[in-house]
Amino acid sequence: MITPALPANEAERLEALHRNDIMDTVPEREYDDITLLASRICGTPMALVGLIDDRRQWFKSKVGFEGEETRRDLTFCAHAILKPEETMVVPDALQDKRFFDNPSVTDGLKVRFYAGTPLMSPDQQVLGTLCVIDPEPRKGLDPAQLEALEALAREVTTQMELRLAKKTLAEKNADLEKLNAQKNQFIGMAAHDLRNPLQVVSGYSKLLSNNLLGALSADQGKVMESINRNCELVLKLVDDLLAISKIESGELQLDLQAADIIPVLRKNVELNGFLAESKRIRISFGADSESLPVRMDAFKIEQVLNNLIQNAVKFSHPDKTIDVRTEKKGGMIVVSVKDEGQGI
Structure with missing residues (x-):
C-alpha cells in the first residue's frame, strides 16, 4: 500500500474546507439524492460524498455503506484529490500497487472497482470527492457514465456553495x-x-x-x-x-372598542380644515352611510388619519381639493385620502 502524499496547497485546501463549515453535519436530502443518482447511473452498489480534512475522510452522504468516516491514509479519495482536474478510475484494486494490500480491499468492503471525481470549491480548492465503488472489478465507466459522475460532482459543490450562502445570510x-x-x-x-x-x-x-x-x-x-x-x-x-x-x-398594544368611525373621521377633517384653509386648500368628506360601527382604537385611527391628511395638505397646491372618503366593502371599512399633489 502506498500512503497518499499531501497536496502542495494543503494549507489553503484545509482552510477552504473549514470555511464551508460542513464537516460532521447532519445528513441532507440534497446530497443523498446525488449519491443515489451516482450509484444508479454508474451501476455500483456504493456511492459516497467524502470530504477530507487533515486526518480523516468524513462521509457527508453515502449509499450502500454504513461507516461515518475512515482514516485519511487508508482512503482511495486521498489519492484522487492529488489530481483535481481528472476523475481517478481504479478498474481492479488488487492489481494496483497503491491499493492491493489496503484494508478496504483485503478486508471489510472488499473494494475492487473505484471511480472518484474531485469536488472543487469556487476558489479551485479540492475538498473531497464524489466516488462510486464496486466489490467486483470493472473495465471502467463508459463516456456517458463518466460525464454524469463529473456533472453530479459539480452539483455537490453547488449545494455546498448554496448551503454556505444560506448560513451566511442567516x-x-x-x-x-x-x-x-x-x-x-x-x-x-x-x-x-x-x-x-x-x-x-x-x-x-x-x-x-x-x-x-x-x-x-x-x-x-x-x-x-x-x-x-x-x-x-x-x-x-x-x-x-x-x-x-x-x-x-412588537410591543404596540391596541385599545380596541366598539365605536362609530364616522364622528372620528369628521372631527379629524374639521381640525385639519383650519390648516388647509390657510393654504387655500379644501378638504371634503364623504361616507356611504350615516353610521359605520367598528371595533377600533380610536386614538390610533386619529393618528394615522391625521398624518395622511397633513401630508396631503403639505404636498398639495393652493386651490386644490383633498377628498376623504369612507365606505364599506364586504366585511371591511375602507378609508381613503386622495389629494392632487405631485405624488411620490
Whole structure:
C-alpha cells in the first residue's frame, strides 16, 4: 500500500474546507439524492460524498455503506484529490500497487472497482470527492457514465456553495435583527427622555398663554402661541417615535372598542380644515352611510388619519381639493385620502 502524499496547497485546501463549515453535519436530502443518482447511473452498489480534512475522510452522504468516516491514509479519495482536474478510475484494486494490500480491499468492503471525481470549491480548492465503488472489478465507466459522475460532482459543490450562502445570510439576518432591537430600544429611551422635559415646557407655556402668571402683551401672546404650537409639534414627533419603536418591537398594544368611525373621521377633517384653509386648500368628506360601527382604537385611527391628511395638505397646491372618503366593502371599512399633489 502506498500512503497518499499531501497536496502542495494543503494549507489553503484545509482552510477552504473549514470555511464551508460542513464537516460532521447532519445528513441532507440534497446530497443523498446525488449519491443515489451516482450509484444508479454508474451501476455500483456504493456511492459516497467524502470530504477530507487533515486526518480523516468524513462521509457527508453515502449509499450502500454504513461507516461515518475512515482514516485519511487508508482512503482511495486521498489519492484522487492529488489530481483535481481528472476523475481517478481504479478498474481492479488488487492489481494496483497503491491499493492491493489496503484494508478496504483485503478486508471489510472488499473494494475492487473505484471511480472518484474531485469536488472543487469556487476558489479551485479540492475538498473531497464524489466516488462510486464496486466489490467486483470493472473495465471502467463508459463516456456517458463518466460525464454524469463529473456533472453530479459539480452539483455537490453547488449545494455546498448554496448551503454556505444560506448560513451566511442567516447570520447576517440575526445581526440585523439584533441591531434593529438595539435601535428600537434607543429610540424608545430617547423618546421617553425627550417627552418629560417637553411636557414641562409645554405646561409652563400654557400657564403663561392663559395669563395665569400675569397678563401678556399682544406681542408676547404671539410668541407664546408660537411656543405652544412648536411644543405640540415636537411632542407629536416624539409620540410618533415611541409608536414606531413599539410597532417594530412588537410591543404596540391596541385599545380596541366598539365605536362609530364616522364622528372620528369628521372631527379629524374639521381640525385639519383650519390648516388647509390657510393654504387655500379644501378638504371634503364623504361616507356611504350615516353610521359605520367598528371595533377600533380610536386614538390610533386619529393618528394615522391625521398624518395622511397633513401630508396631503403639505404636498398639495393652493386651490386644490383633498377628498376623504369612507365606505364599506364586504366585511371591511375602507378609508381613503386622495389629494392632487405631485405624488411620490
